[in-house]
Amino acid sequence: MAVIRDMIPAFDLFQPTSIEDAIDLLDQYGDDSWVFAGGMDSFDWMKDRIKRPTAVVDLGNIPELKGITSSDDGLEIGAMTTLTEVASNSDVTSRFGLLSQAAGLVATPQIRNQGTLGGNLSQDTRCWYYRAGWPCYRAGGNICYASAPLAMNREHCIFGADRCVAVNPSDTATALIALDAKMVVHSSKGEREVDAEDYFIGPGIDITRMTVLETGDILTTIRIPGTWAGAQFYFEKVEDRKSWDFALVSVASALVVNNGRIERARIAVNGVAPYPMRLDAVEAAVTGKPQNEETAEAAGDIAIRGASPLRHNDYKLPLMKNLVRRALREQAP
Amino acid sequence: MATIGQDIAPPDLVAKVTGRAKFAEDFRAEGMVFAKLLLSPMPHARVRRVDASEALAMPGVLGILRAEEVPQVDAPREACLTDEPLYEGEPVLAIAAVDETTAADAIDRIKVDFEPLPFVLDPLESLRPNGPDARIGGNYFFRPRGSDIAEFRSHKWTDADFAAAGEGQMPMGEPRTEWSVGDLDAGFDQADLVLDETIVHQTLSHHPMEPRSCMAYWQNGKLYIHPSTQSTARTAVGIARSMDLDPDDVVLIGPYCGGGFGSKISGSPTMLIPAVMSRKIGRPVMMRINRYEETYIGRSRPGFQARVKIGFRNDGRVTALDLYIVEDGGAYGSGDFNTAGTVASLSYQPLAMRLRGVSLYTNTPPRSAQRGPGGAQIVGMLEPIIDKAARQLGIDRVAIRELNAPDNNGWLGPQQGRLTSAYVREALAMGKEIFGWEEKSRLSGQRNGTKAIGVGVGLSPFVGGSTGYDGLVVIRPDGKLYVHQGIGNLGTHSMADTARAAADVLGLPWDRVEVVWGDTSKHLPWSSNQSGSQTIHAHTRANHAAGIDARRKLQQIAALDWGGSPGDYVVGGGRVYHRSNRNQGMTFGRAARRAIQLRGKFSGYEMDDDLNAMTVASVQALAGQGLIGAAKDNYGREGSTWTFVVGFALVELDVETGQVDIKEYTAVADCGTVIHPRSLAAQIHGGGVQGFGIARSQRWVYDPQWGVAFAKRFYTARPPGILDVPLEMKWGAVGIPDPQTPVGAKGIGEPPVGAGSAAITSAIADALGGQCLCRTPLTLDVILAALEGREQPYGPLETHV
């Protein structure tokens, strides 16, 4: 059968108004269903007729999934809250500026108006081999085209490859890992809470998914504890252009510094592995160290230990190293 | 007050900004249905069998169009559908259905058995002794002048040719084209410094905002067609020729075009599909092209691999320039390397020069002219090399350009052709002033934290005008001047701005001028293509001529009615009157009525016999509707018309990430008389931004194993976004009229691209301390690898990355 792209085939659209109804629909349609948030990733798949759900379940009419509320000492953000709101909400900007920075750097204002935090975290990779509809591992096939000897893999990973060498594209993911957020997932089996870091899975575990979400699961809430509120934050995203682009490498860090000494640190990078990568070794190495150039230098070196570049992405090593250094340097207030 | 030099909004503006403007896909006709294309999944294949039975049995599916049903063309030209696709994405067949969804679903159900054939993406690969050829039979088309031979042949280099090139250098075997001027060896002998560089320039899709959608239907044997095209008159004629129709039987209506950049000059092959499909199924057919398809069929600028050796005297004078270009001609062949060589000769006026080149077919989408074809590529590549020499010789970088630049006595190309005018030094001086070169160049290399400052300058010449077209104006009884324009409206405003030549000749304020355009049923004159920066030159001349013709007729009518000789009468403010008595005269409205009564040449019943047949038909159709001015541009010209743009840029390069931030950009044009300042600024800046994309981010990527394209979405192809454009961009124009054209204006569409690209490649090299990476795009990975002293991400000759 011939291939045709960029033309959405028909599907049934459901717009439930409660989480329960949404879950019922997902259970009813199983693998033929599709959770639809802002559509900025979803539409791409549908337009290219690669993913062909028959039942699209739009979460846009479920009030509980929207908005930002304070809880205990932290925040709860509904998965359907737009990136624009996450970037501009005063609770977020004042206490968890790391997240608002990250959200504010996603794509463009139009995409941020439409794209949601939940969708941004749950989005699929942008590996162009995979997104061309080729039968690669991630698509259920038995090959990785992107790691072939002559493949175009400038955007691909330097860590965590397991047959698949794609990277996670989300900008908000690293920020939430650095903030030690929890993801709340609902399904017909009930509710579970997953650490931000564990929300993302590598290809070794399941090569066809980016997150723990399975059919019938809905990410409902992102909980940010107060632990890192007001810490010293750093977010930087390096991209080819200043808008529209996914990160080649991004870094998010939260540091608690006292008298020039790093007391606590959480740091994560994206664009280097099939999942946003928390840098435990760097965290361990800098904790208790003075925040200075020497610490930053060392951290950069530790960060890229064990990286294995592909043919065209060796540059990600110095890039990641330098970004990690920057994240640990003292920031101008 | 003269309209020339004023900022006057063009007449299509309101419709555009309010969304009322109708572009190709906005047209509707009774009973209209939709077509969709089936594209080749392989870079080179033969269709063995098509089974469309399931598709055709679907309710709502109306028909299929196969390659054998569309107008046939001779090799190597491109038909609108093919059974031997030559690149991935080439249209193979079309399906029509009552709606687009059904048409797409029908494509889904067609079984095509493709036989894969050998393919090649990189011309250098095709040049290898046993390298693959893009076509069955060869990698270039051999059709010597004055012979019957017309066939594909294989051009190969020897192993020795490849072995002779040093590490990372481009090998140089037998060229297909070669020309030289002066004594090259003597030139290099005189040189105190010789640079030898290998260059890679990417291929670039055109990416116009509006894809080449088209709607067509037939009525009483006439084809009504709404394509997305740069030109109007020329496209209609082209369609008539392709469809084997009388030009009168083609009505082309397309008043708006969302950009073309050279990819829709006289339409595109695929616009015939709805026309043929409509004839076949008897329904109006709309074929909307989506972004995905547009990247395949939407043309591209040929990229190249090149080697350049330049000799400099101690004072910076270029003594010899030896350029060898291997160009990627795409699936249907085309090369702009000759223009690249010509532009290089013009920019640096070398004492001796040689151009060698070979453009080969590859199994990648068709190439065509793209805004500054050849020129934009070569200046972006050569300017940083000139900088490198300046730096080594200790000369100011603007000074070295001033030294080598042409003036009115400059020459270009193998024939050492002459110029109508060149005010490059004036442009450089003005640019230095506006940009503040003296202070800015002192910042070069300075560090601000991790950011290194780079300052760049680029000189970009491009051809700026053609001659010999017709102008056609009508003064109607309503007293207004109707300027009929056969050129198109691709957003450059020239369809309106060139009309000013007639308005000013007739002394008419702009509010009494109506521009008639975009619809061949409205009787348009024979015109230039809306391309090649020709129109402002060609059609200020043609409209000037038509205005003069109308003015002469006004004077004659006045003399007939009021006595005296025509020369006693002046024209202005909507009246023709006696020079010594303002009351002795008449309004344009009255003159128009008189012209209608007088018939003959006054109202188009007679006309000059040098007019083109198309103009003749239009004048005949308009005859009796008013006073008609119709004339051919017979102003003559010696030499060719060239425009020059110089760009200046200041960038900040982050040495830890390789990111480049363009902070300031200034460009100054020598484009003769300024007709419309705001529009000129838009061209200078818009072209500059396009150049930024070439230099910094825009990609064209192929998987070498499958020959399949990846950068076919905006977000993967990466043209610049608005945040990549500096907040403040300045511009200027020298404003010295070209002496060989009545209005003095030279074209401006194209040279700004090269200026933008070259200013950035030059500034990046400057920020890197003078290191020329000699490839585009200069993405941050390439830059960072250089900064960190790591291996470059791509081989020195690697292309389509």
Place this chain on the structure above:
Amino acid sequence: MEFLRRAANPWNQDVWIGISWDLMWAAVIGGLAFLVLHAVIAWRTPKAESTAVAETGDPAIPDRILRHSAASRAFHWLMSVTMFVLLITAFFPLVGIRFAWVTIHWIAGIGLILTIVYHVVYATMKQDLWSMWIGAKELKEGTQEVVGFLKRSPPATSSKPGKYPIDHKLYHNTTAVITLAAIATGVLMMVRVDTPFWARNPYLLSDQMWGIVYVVHGLSGVALIATIMAHIYFAVRPEKWWITLSMINGFIGKKEYLAHHDPKRWVVTPGPGARGGGAAPPKVTGGAAQSPKAVPQDKQSDRLT
């Protein structure tokens, strides 16, 4: 049920990418069905009269006969460990028990290869390579046995095998072929994944060839599920315990030897110290008497003509 997983390659050509995982369930179900059927038939079949042969045996035959040397046992158990690891890593993720399996899988694969290489070398040098050969007569006997089993008639006692009964040989050889297929394809497949040995190159073979490789690997994989299920089943059947035990301690008793083997086909001669249950194994040879060729004693087969 689908048999293959297929996909459109980048040129939209239909290619095989592997077997359908339905076949995994088919193998499991098929294996289970066999076991149940066998168990039921075996249960409903009258027991054969216990033949009192033990006493009639040659007094030279030792009381404990070494069936599997320490090296063979080590091989067996090592191989089974790698095999289990391979099966677990291959199939657990498919049934939803997810972990990063590929690296463990190919390392176990290499383990398997090493044990097999060892086994083959050992078998050629030290053991009787022909002891696994299946002759025509044996095949006939085997068929009769199966038919008999299905008819639920008591096991024929007319002829007894040599060292390895026909079902063992059949099992061994089938498994060997399947395993070798898995190995051959598995080694090729390592080119597709990250290993320290070579750069990944998915284009080493054509898409079509790779399709075949994946299908063969998959088929051998699921076939192994069934064969190993059967293997374990027989190992735990009470009447086969003596064999299972011999894979643990190496020996069978004289009684089992005489009951289940044809001493002409599996000639056992006491080795030095055998009677005393010493460490050195008794000499075990093939049916030298019937051997058509003059093969060296310790390399002769129990091939029957």
